[in-house]
Amino acid sequence: MEQPTPPQAPISPIDALRRICFLLERGRESSYRVDAFRTTIEAITLIGDAELKERVEAGTLKQIKGIGDSSAAIIGQAVRGVLPAYLVSAEEKHGEPLTRGGAELYAALRGDLHAHSNWSDGGSPIEEMVLAAVELGQEWMALTDHSPRLTIANGLSRERLTDQLKRVEAINASLGDAFTLLKGIEVDIHLDGTLDQDDDLLDQLDVVTASIHSKLRQPSFEMTPRMVAAVRNPHTNVLAHCTGQLVTGGRGKRPPSQFDAEKVFRACLENDVAVEINSRPERCDPPDELIELARDLGCLFTIDSDAHAPGQLDMKSLGCERAERLGITAERIVTTWPVEDVRAWAKG
Ligand SMILES: [Zn+2]
Numbered sequence: 271m272e273q274p275t276p277p278q279a280p281i282s283p284i285d286a287l288r289r290i291c292f293l294l295e296r297g298r299e300s301s302y303r304v305d306a307f308r309t310t311i312e313a314i315t316l317i318g319d320a321e322l323k324e325r326v327e328a329g330t331l332k333q334i335k336g337i338g339d340s341s342a343a344i345i346g347q348a349v350r351g352v353l354p355a356y357l358v359s360a361e362e363k364h365g366e367p368l369t370r371g372g373a374e375l376y377a378a379l380r381g382d383l384h385a386h387s388n389w390s391d392g393g394s395p396i397e398e399m400v401l402a403a404v405e406l407g408q409e410w411m412a413l414t415d416h417s418p419r420l421t422i423a424n425g426l427s428r429e430r431l432t433d434q435l436k437r438v439e440a441i442n443a444s445l446g447d448a449f450t451l452l453k454g455i456e457v458d459i460h461l462d463g464t465l466d467q468d469d470d471l472l473d474q475l476d477v478v479t480a481s482i483h484s485k486l487r488q489p490s491f492e493m494t495p496r497m498v499a500a501v502r503n504p505h506t507n508v509l510a511h512c513t514g515q516l517v518t519g520g521r522g523k524r525p526p527s528q529f530d531a532e533k534v535f536r537a538c539l540e541n542d543v544a545v546e547i548n549s550r551p552e553r554c555d556p557p558d559e560l561i562e563l564a565r566d567l568g569c570l571f572t573i574d575s576d577a578h579a580p581g582q583l584d585m586k587s588l589g590c591e592r593a594e595r596l597g598i599t600a601e602r603i604v605t606t607w608p609v610e611d612v613r614a615w616a617k618g
């Protein structure tokens with residue numbers, strides 16, 4: 271992966287707005303702002319360059335639904351060949367890489383095994399997530415929207431997942447060889463350790479990322495067998511945010527779940543399941559000592575964004591910083607592998 275270079279004038283209004291969204295999302299600014307800019311992008315995509323220019327000159331941009339004061343100023347400056355002031359200040363505030371550490375691993379990253387779209391609780395269409403991944407120099411990404419039980423996150427029913435798989439095929443067909451969107455899921459782990467989607471559908475996916483979102487406070491003697499059962503499920507490829515901890519941020523704090531980590535990670539090792547290093551700053555999951563335990567046992571890892579918006583795909587740099595500091599080498603990190611190797615591993 272590589273950091274996109276800061277844009278220069280002249281810049282198209284759409285590119286300026288997209289870069290602003292990327293920066294605000296990566297900086298975890300309020301989604302209200304970003305949503306407004308994304309609505310503007312949709313609106314001006316429909317009306318085309320010539321009309322946009324005319325409206326800038328006539329001062330009638332704001333008559334278009336979805337264009338407010340900030341958007342109108344950005345579009346006006348971009349159309350006149352000036353770098354929009356809003357973009358300049360967003361670059362100043364959020365343009366720096368999220369971390370200086372982990373640069374070597376970051377450069378080695380090729381993909382992501384955990385990313386959401388607006389089909390579940392993400393904020394953006396699949397296509398927009400893909401475009402951002404391409405711009406970051408990623409080669410592949412698994413689309414892992416939530417499973418049915420997670421109604422709070424608009425989890426995908428059997429029917430909706432089936433529809434989504436067709437959409438993924440269509441997007442892949444339009445992309446050619448430059449990028450691969452893998453069929454995936456973030457599947458909920460039930461209390462008994464079974465997975466929250468039908469086997470025949472899981473069979474159709476390239477990768478299955480499994481995680482726990484309920485009863486996080488179970489005692490270890492219940493949580494450990496629940497996790498081990500999920501890891502032993504032949505469909506499971508990744509054990510995501512395994513402790514469920516929240517360390518900072520708007521959702522408050524939550525202590526890590528209690529389980530026998532050695533047993534769970536041994537099961538990962540024996541079943542070729544990767545332990546996810548979840549890059550979201552509020553998760554920072556697993557904590558250092560568990561990453562070290564999985565490292566010493568010989569587990570595979572994956573560095574994932576768990577992005578719910580395009581700009582958040584770059585949060586993987588935070589996971590890279592941690593992995594590099596803890597001595598996890600690139601060859602053990604599935605998300606540095608070429609996509610064919612990932613497919614073979616996941617189906618192996
Ligand atoms: Zn999750």
Ligand SMILES: [Zn+2]
Nearest residue numbers: 384386456576
């Ligand atoms: Zn997720």
